[in-house]
Amino acid sequence: MSIRTQFNSDSSTHSLFKKLEPQFDKFYSTADLHQYVEIGAEGIQSLLFKLKEETNCSAEKIANNAMRQAYTKERWSYLCNQEVTLAHIIIEILLNGKIRRGPIPVNENQLKFRESLIRKGLMHSDGLHFSILMLPFRDRNKAKNDGYLPDLGEVLSLLQLWSIVKAMLIATEKYTQRLIKSFRKLLQPSVKTITDLRNIVRNILISKCRSTSTEMETQETTSIDALRQELSDDYIVFDTDKAELLLRELTSMNQSIKWFMQSIDEAFNATVKPIRIFTVQDARRYPCYDTFLDEHLSSYSNCVNEIVKRLGISSEVILTSHENLEQQWKIQQPQELETFLRKRTEIYSSKFEQFSKPFFDAKNELLAYHTRDSFLTKVHQLSLNENIPDMIEPILHSRYHPELAPAQLKPEDELKVFAQIYESQEETEQLRQNILFSSIINAIKYICAYESNTEAKNKYGLDDMKFLLPGSIRLSIHNKSADCGQFLLRVGPNLHRQPWNGTAGIKPSSPSSKYTLSFEIRMSLEYKIENYVPIFIRKQEEETNNDIYPLFLSQLSRIKQPILWIHFDLIQQYLSNDYLNNNGSYHERIVSSIFAKHKKIRLV
Incomplete structure (x- = not known):
């Protein structure tokens, strides 16, 4: 079945x-502002600590909710005897309303x-690892x-990823x-951890197979004879008496030995191997x-990496990029990489030639339309790919257009060019x-790049994430159909504007709310226009302790870029x-x- 991705984040x-x-x-320009807040490195570190605390509390709630849902949700009704394992709980975490975007399978x-x-x-030798494409750059639109x-905004996205891993670790415990x-009768009082339990069970019995199957057959009832x-x-x-006791416990629970062994494995x-999300810029x-x-x-990229380290989440959220991954393959498997890149280039070139030709042929006619x-x-009529029309405006409003440089327009006039892009401009x-x-043309390039890297969209079945990160489970920030085979995530407060497509702000959750705040992602x-107040980073030379000044703060300070905009209602008191x-x-x-300890913050 053909799956259409909705590139609607912008x-x-x-x-x-x-x-x-x-x-x-x-x-x-932010350089012309007179009303603003300046904050130093220690203040930012305290703010990051507050956000991480909120994220940790959220992860705890998500884990608890997933435990309940796995045992009560109707979607698992096909599991006979309620043979729920950790796998179902992890799925419930990824389907949680605070995590998921798009339809529920x-x-x-x-x-x-x-x-x-x-x-x-x-069961992967490297542990449970996911991969997601995000955090490319900041849109070049004034x-x-x-x-x-x-x-x-990017901090919120990174903490959202960390909350997923954290919830999985909490749920595992x-x-x-x-x-x-559940099996206390079988165990010694000293058994406290999954390693203890596994060692005890291995002294009782082991599977004749080397590993537990990834699929479990279920049955309506479990009798002692069947077990x-x-x-x-x-x-x-190895221990007949203990094995018999185990069978009786499983019979009373109406569960199979296979379920028991699968649960332990x-x-x-999940305990001894890492759970990680590879975030590919x-x-x-x-x-x-x-x-x-x-x-x-x-x-x-350097600043995002430093934020991950400052948040203390670099063991769970692994930042990398296509360039880094390809470089690793070039060292380890150069022949395989060369074959992959050659085929991908072939697919991309073929698709671009096919998709772009109608537009080059009809260029003058197309540009004569003024609504x-x-x-x-007309674009829909010319398009040989249904996604091209949807990508034109996101490209228009995100890409840096070198054509603007010679024109030397004022910022407001530059914005008018975009707003009036379909109208004749004298x-x-x-x-x-x-x-x-x-x-x-660049919308076509985007689609060609996407399809040449997506298994279901090209003749060779190439998929960059499957190739570069084999064994990883795909996550996506895009809205797709439920049968796409990926887990769809929300990574920011605004489903239709990712943090890198806009700017972070904070406001009261409601007009009457004093103690609950909500982050938002909007255009700066x-x-x-609405008189929000920006938070700037104080210049490093004005800090009393220069040693603690992170690179990303000094750079934000240097280019006078706000780290956050605050709703005036939060300022006026x-x-x-x-x-x-x-x-x-x-x-x-x-x-x-504003970010006092007693106040609650809705991050995403």
């Missing part, structure tokens, strides 16, 4: 641009497929953000203790973004046409002189007051 920008067009004159085959994925992952470095408690037959057929017994592997996956400066891409509807109608008509047609221009500096800016005590 699909609303053009409509928003048109809505904000009358207020483009309110655009200003309800079809039995879809659920069994995910069950198989997680079981295989738990209305979306005020710089090319990560802000607290809870499941282990449940197992130990004895299972024991005789599939296991070598899964919990053991995919800036270089898409040739359409080749106009981004290497310096900016490198700075963004959005007529233009996109003074900038040629510029408009060049940018619009370039956006079409919206914050400026602190307008006394105690919270004002001599230059009229707000004292950083405001931040510690």
Whole structure:
């Protein structure tokens, strides 16, 4: 079945641009601000600690919820005898409303497929590991953000990934203790851990097979005779008395030996092997973004890496990139990499030639349309791929357009070019046409790159993540159909604008709320129009302790990029002189007051 990915993380920008067009004159550079908050390294570290604490509490709730759901949710009704193992609990974590985006798989085959994925992952020699493509770069659009470095939006995304791993670790421990408690009659009081339990069981029996199967056959009832037959057929017994006691316990629970051994193996592997999410920064996956400066891409990536270390989550969230992974393969398996890259280039070139030709042939006719509807109608007629029309505006509003440099437009005039991209523009008509047609061609490049790296979309069945990270379970930030075989995640407060497509802000969760805050991801221009107050990083030379100044903070300070925008309702209660500096800016005590310990924060 053909699965259509909805590339909608930035699909609303053009409509928003048109809505904000009358207020483009309110655009200003952050260097011109007079009302702002400055905060130092210690203040930021305290804020990061607060966010991680909130994330940890959320992970605990998600784990507890997953434990309940695995045993009560109707979707697992096909499991006879409630043969729930850790694999089902992990799936429930990934389907939690705070984690998941998109539809929930309800079809039995879809659920069994995910069950198989997680079981295989738990039995993998390197541990359970996931892979996700995200955190490429900051969009180059003056209305979306005020710089090319990560802000607290990326921090939220990274903590969201960490919360998934943390919830799995918490659930593993809870499941282990449940197992130990259920078989207390069989065990010595000294048994406290899954390793203890596994060692005890291995002294009683072992499977005749080398490893536990990734699939379990279920049966309606489990009699003592059936278990004895299972024991005789599939296991070598060392302690007959203890084995008989185990069978009686399993009979009373209506469970099989296979379930028992599977449960122990899964919990053991999840405990002694790492659970990790490989986060692949995919800036270089898409040739359409080749106009981004290497310096900016490198700075963004370095800062994200440093944030991971500062948060103390680098063991669970592994940051890498296509370039790094390909370099590893070049050293370890150069021939395989060369074959993969050659085939991928062949697919990409073939698709690009096929998809772009109708647009090059009809370029003049296409650019003669001067309304959005007529233009996109023609694009649909010319498109040999259904996703091309959907990608034009996201490319238009995210890519750096080198055509703008010679024009030397004021920021507000540059924004008008984008807002009026489908309308004839007397003074900038040629510029408009060049940018619009370039956006079409680069939308095609995006689709070609995506399909040449996606197994179901090319003749060779190439998939970059399967090749570069074999054995990893795919996660995705995109909305896809339930039968796509991937787990779909939300990694920010706004499903339709990823953190790198906008700017982080915080507001009261409701007009009457004093103690609950919500993060948001919006265009920075919206914050400026609505009088939000930015948080800047204090210059390093003004800090009393320069030794603790992280690189990403010094860079944010240098380019005058806010790390967060605060809703004015959160500021106005602190307008006394105690919270004002001599230059009229707000004292950083405001931040510690807003993020006080007793206040709850909705991160995502």
